[in-house]
Amino acid sequence: MMATLRVFAAESLKQHRRIFGSKLVLFSMLLWPLLTLATAYYTVLPVVESPEAVRRWPLVAEPGRLLAFLAAGALAYTFFFSLVQSAWHFSFERVSGTLEAMFLTPASRMALVLANGSAALVQNAWLFGCFAVAAASASGTLHLAHPGMLVIAALALLVPAVAWGAFLNSLLMFSRDSAFLYTLLDDPLWFVAGVRLPLFALPVWVKAIGLAFPLTTSLVVLRGALLDGRDAGDLAGHLAFLAALSAALLCLTALLLRVGERHAQRTGSLQLF
Numbered sequence: 001m002m003a004t005l006r007v008f009a010a011e012s013l014k015q016h017r018r019i020f021g022s023k024l025v026l027f028s029m030l031l032w033p034l035l036t037l038a039t040a041y042y043t044v045l046p047v048v049e050s051p052e053a054v055r056r057w058p059l060v061a062e063p064g065r066l067l068a069f070l071a072a073g074a075l076a077y078t079f080f081f082s083l084v085q086s087a088w089h090f091s092f093e094r095v096s097g098t099l100e101a102m103f104l105t106p107a108s109r110m111a112l113v114l115a116n117g118s119a120a121l122v123q124n125a126w127l128f129g130c131f132a133v134a135a136a137s138a139s140g141t142l143h144l145a146h147p148g149m150l151v152i153a154a155l156a157l158l159v160p161a162v163a164w165g166a167f168l169n170s171l172l173m174f175s176r177d178s179a180f181l182y183t184l185l186d187d188p189l190w191f192v193a194g195v196r197l198p199l200f201a202l203p204v205w206v207k208a209i210g211l212a213f214p215l216t217t218s219l220v221v222l223r224g225a226l227l228d229g230r231d232a233g234d235l236a237g238h239l240a241f242l243a244a245l246s247a248a249l250l251c252l253t254a255l256l257l258r259v260g261e262r263h264a265q266r267t268g269s270l271q272l273f
Contacts (some may be wrong), residue, residue, distance in 0.1 A: 011115035033128040037074040043168025068141035073195035080220025083165030145231035156221040160214035170253040214222040
């Protein structure tokens with residue numbers, strides 16, 4: 001247990017030194033999500049003003065609730081895409097050889113990838129998370145069945161996001177080039193997960209693909225808990241599916257780490273791990 005905590009502490013310190021190299025970084029942590037939110041809002045605004053849109057999606061008749069819907073999407077997307085960025089940075093450690101050096105230590109491989117992802121997640125998303133909750137409370141769009149739903153909503157974001165980050169990091173055992181993560185998990189991720197559009201407006205095949213991403217179900221829980229006043233009983237099915245998906249990602253991560261390391265030991269060297 002102490003060894004795992006030391007791994008988390010070391011990775012957190014490393015992430016902090018890497019991310020916070022300048023005071024401008026702290027400013028960008030809020031600026032970038034706000035620009036993303038403004039872009040989403042003014043992109044959908046001309047469309048949702050039509051009478052047909054109001055008939056199919058009554059929420060758009062209330063600009064405050066529409067903005068809250070998009071803000072929840074931007075918040076969740078910030079959580080999950082920060083893990084994509086973390087995996088991208090993790091790939092630099094393969095190029096420089098530091099990942100190989102870490103894998104020569106007795107540190108737990110699973111603890112290493114979990115620590116890398118969770119440290120990046122907390123440091124990238126905490127500011128916008130606080131801002132989003134404060135803004136929703138001040139605007140009157142925050143509707144909770146009870147205060148405990150804040151904890152459930154937070155766990156529905158944090159746990160799947162950490163599992164998602166660990167899975168992405170484990171993929172790097174097989175590839176030194178992580179550029180494909182940005183190609184596959186930037187715009188496609190927000191589209192299939194319903195970040196800016198309601199899920200009912202998406203084709204069935206897109207919904208099916210979206211279920212493979214924990215962001216989709218996390219968003220359903222987040223919006224239901226914070227904006228629609230739903231309690232744990234109402235969201236029990238989604239929470240159970242999210243827990244199962246997170247567990248599956250962690251199991252797949254453990255398998256990929258084991259298979260990837262053995263493959264590298266057979267076919268690589270310390271310089272070409």
